[in-house]
Amino acid sequence: MDIALQQLVNGLTVGAFYALIALGYTMVYGIIRLINFAHGDIYAAGAFLGLSLYALLALLHIQNPVLTTLLALVVSMGCTGLLGVLLYRIAYRPLLHARLSILISAIGGSLTLEYGLFLIYSPSFLVYPHLFGRAGPALGDLAISWLQVIIFVSSLLLMAALYVLVHRTKIGMAMRALAINQDAARLMGIDVNRVIASTFFLGSTLAAFAGVMTGLYYSQISFLMGFLVGLKAFTAAVLGGIGNIPGAVLGGFLLGILESLAAGYFSSRWKDVVAFVILIVILVARPRGLLGERVVERM
Amino acid sequence: MKALTTQPLPFHRLVPVAAVVLLAIGLPIFGTPYLIDVGTLVLVYIMLGLGLNIVVGYAGLLDLGYAAFFAIGAYTTGLLMVRYHVAFWLTLPAAGILTALSGIVIGTPTLRMRSDYLAIVTLGFGEIVRIAATNFTFTGGPEGVYGIPHATIGRLVLRSPQALYWLGMAFALVVLVGSYNLARSRLGRAWLAIREDEAAAQAAGIYPVYYKLLAYVLGAVFAGVAGSFFAVKLTAINPSSFTFIQSVTILMVIILGGMGSLPGVILGAAVIIILPEALRAFDRVRMLAFGVGLIVLMLLRPQGLWPSRIGQIVKRAVALSEARAAAEIAAGAPTPE
Numbered sequence: 152m153d154i155a156l157q158q159l160v161n162g163l164t165v166g167a168f169y170a171l172i173a174l175g176y177t178m179v180y181g182i183i184r185l186i187n188f189a190h191g192d193i194y195a196a197g198a199f200l201g202l203s204l205y206a207l208l209a210l211l212h213i214q215n216p217v218l219t220t221l222l223a224l225v226v227s228m229g230c231t232g233l234l235g236v237l238l239y240r241i242a243y244r245p246l247l248h249a250r251l252s253i254l255i256s257a258i259g260g261s262l263t264l265e266y267g268l269f270l271i272y273s274p275s276f277l278v279y280p281h282l283f284g285r286a287g288p289a290l291g292d293l294a295i296s297w298l299q300v301i302i303f304v305s306s307l308l309l310m311a312a313l314y315v316l317v318h319r320t321k322i323g324m325a326m327r328a329l330a331i332n333q334d335a336a337r338l339m340g341i342d343v344n345r346v347i348a349s350t351f352f353l354g355s356t357l358a359a360f361a362g363v364m365t366g367l368y369y370s371q372i373s374f375l376m377g378f379l380v381g382l383k384a385f386t387a388a389v390l391g392g393i394g395n396i397p398g399a400v401l402g403g404f405l406l407g408i409l410e411s412l413a414a415g416y417f418s419s420r421w422k423d424v425v426a427f428v429i430l431i432v433i434l435v436a437r438p439r440g441l442l443g444e445r446v447v448e449r450m
Numbered sequence: 451m452k453a454l455t456t457q458p459l460p461f462h463r464l465v466p467v468a469a470v471v472l473l474a475i476g477l478p479i480f481g482t483p484y485l486i487d488v489g490t491l492v493l494v495y496i497m498l499g500l501g502l503n504i505v506v507g508y509a510g511l512l513d514l515g516y517a518a519f520f521a522i523g524a525y526t527t528g529l530l531m532v533r534y535h536v537a538f539w540l541t542l543p544a545a546g547i548l549t550a551l552s553g554i555v556i557g558t559p560t561l562r563m564r565s566d567y568l569a570i571v572t573l574g575f576g577e578i579v580r581i582a583a584t585n586f587t588f589t590g591g592p593e594g595v596y597g598i599p600h601a602t603i604g605r606l607v608l609r610s611p612q613a614l615y616w617l618g619m620a621f622a623l624v625v626l627v628g629s630y631n632l633a634r635s636r637l638g639r640a641w642l643a644i645r646e647d648e649a650a651a652q653a654a655g656i657y658p659v660y661y662k663l664l665a666y667v668l669g670a671v672f673a674g675v676a677g678s679f680f681a682v683k684l685t686a687i688n689p690s691s692f693t694f695i696q697s698v699t700i701l702m703v704i705i706l707g708g709m710g711s712l713p714g715v716i717l718g719a720a721v722i723i724i725l726p727e728a729l730r731a732f733d734r735v736r737m738l739a740f741g742v743g744l745i746v747l748m749l750l751r752p753q754g755l756w757p758s759r760i761g762q763i764v765k766r767a768v769a770l771s772e773a774r775a776a777a778e779i780a781a782g783a784p785t786p787e
Binding site for chain 1: 498510512514559563566567569570571573574575576578581582583585645694698701705734735737740741742744745747748749752
């Protein structure tokens with residue numbers, strides 16, 4: 152039972168990362184029906200930008216862990232958001248109506264980001280600053296760090312903020328309109344390009360947040376970190392029902408927990424297979440996901 | 451259509467064909483062992499490209515885990531030859547059957563889905579195969595299978611670069627002729643119809659799932675055969691040859707060349723293998739250039755370097771009939787044909 156609880160806690164932490172990244176996949180897919188292959192690498196770019204910020208702040212002798220983390224988060228999220236918009240502008244916008252070409256362009260974007268990070272930063276692992284120790288709330292035998300609490304709570308807050316943004320603001324309404332019918336939305340005077348670009352911006356900021364938090368949590372990052380996590384986050388989005396925002400959150404946490412339990416009870420070597428087996432089973436048995444609506448093949 | 455496919459090749463189209471044939475024959479005679487080895491690798495990617503071309507180019511299904519079938523073929527031959535001392539030629543049907551079976555198992559449930567979901571499932575399948583090969587002990591774990599014997603024909607051991615080259619050439623030619631005939635068969639026309647308009651194809655009595663499955667399984671078998679050859683060529687295989695990047699590289703072969711086009715696949719394979727070899731000095735930026743190249747190619751020339759003639763003919767015919775219809779409307783009176 153102890154193992155199960157402990158793995159549940161770890162699963163919720165990893166699940167928060169998956170959920171944050173899955174939101175980016177699901178929002179983009181919901182609006183332009185594109186599997187944004189490069190999204191996992193956007194997350195990696197966020198982690199690397201955060202690391203640069205920490206290094207810069209250390210040079211400026213700003214030591215307060217809370218202040219540096221907040222600054223690193225905000226700047227990394229902003230820059231990564233712009234990176235996402237840039238990716239959309241260059242690699243996706245001219246190809247919006249060519250489904251196969253845009254997917255291949257997305258693979259190209261993914262490779263470009265990965266090996267761009269490889270060239271700019273390092274081919275090996277880079278170490279993140281240790282700002283938060285292992286200490287945490289005392290809960291019997293459970294090992295929970297304050298960092299895990301922060302990750303979980305702040306992720307939930309961000310997801311809530313996103314929900315409010317999508318359902319209570321004008322731009323959110325435009326996004327939902329676009330997801331239903333792009334042509335009709337355009338006729339209603341919605342600036343389609345701007346709305347798509349904002350979607351990329353939002354998704355990328357969430358991924359950057361997950362990236363910086365991943366760095367702090369695992370204390371090391373690498374230029375290829377986004378590939379596998381990106382695939383799993385996409386799995387999470389499909390699991391919850393692609394295009395569905397609460398679904399992405401549910402799928403992310405569920406995948407994190409299932410994977411952690413599998414690692415705890417079987418072997419961590421097979422951990423990565425779990426996600427893909429879930430993906431295939433879900434796509435075959437219930438392609439619309441847990442919360443998704445029925446999707447009709449568009450002609 | 452018949453008149454278009456049976457007319458003799460005009461001179462300007464004969465020249466590149468003759469050049470390729472001369473180069474292919476001259477290389478093993480005059481080339482250094484290194485060059486011959488590069489040539490053999492090009493042949494492997496021609497086989498892989500032709501197989502994936504059936505799936506993506508003919509049937510229009512995006513497969514991002516194609517390296518999995520390549521791996522299954524290579525491991526089948528490698529394991530049978532090393533562990534059970536089976537002769538190479540007998541491992542070929544085994545590799546074919548195993549890849550066909552895995553193609554059916556993974557294809558049957560997934561080919562009904564949206565095309566981009568299929569891309570992800572195949573990607574997941576590719577990763578599962580690679581992780582399984584790394585984790586199982588009977589596949590040799592991360593070290594893989596080594597000490598794979600050479601292929602033999604009677605007493606002749608195919609060990610030298612030249613012998614491997616000719617073996618590869620024989621395989622590639624069989625696959626090439628097979629692909630050529632498939633494209634012009636009833637099957638090929640069914641695939642073309644599904645790719646261009648699935649609903650219309652279905653209305654015309656073509657059952658899409660069946661034909662898609664056939665394309666998927668045939669593509670898998672082609673990759674399996676390429677894998678068998680790959681195993682006896684390298685005499686050692688390990689999971690690192692069968693990554694996602696490998697699948698993308700094979701995809702790149704057909705996209706670069708032009709989807710559905712056989713000369714395109716050959717050109718694409720040559721460029722994909724020779725260009726990185728020529729750029730060895732710039733090893734650090736190779737993958738970056740690859741990624742940027744994919745985007746640029748999609749933006750500037752999505753039809754590839756040597757696009758399919760069949761695709762062009764269809765497009766031209768559609769454009770012509772549309773223009774004629776527009777002209778009729780403009781003329782105000784429909785003219786009977």
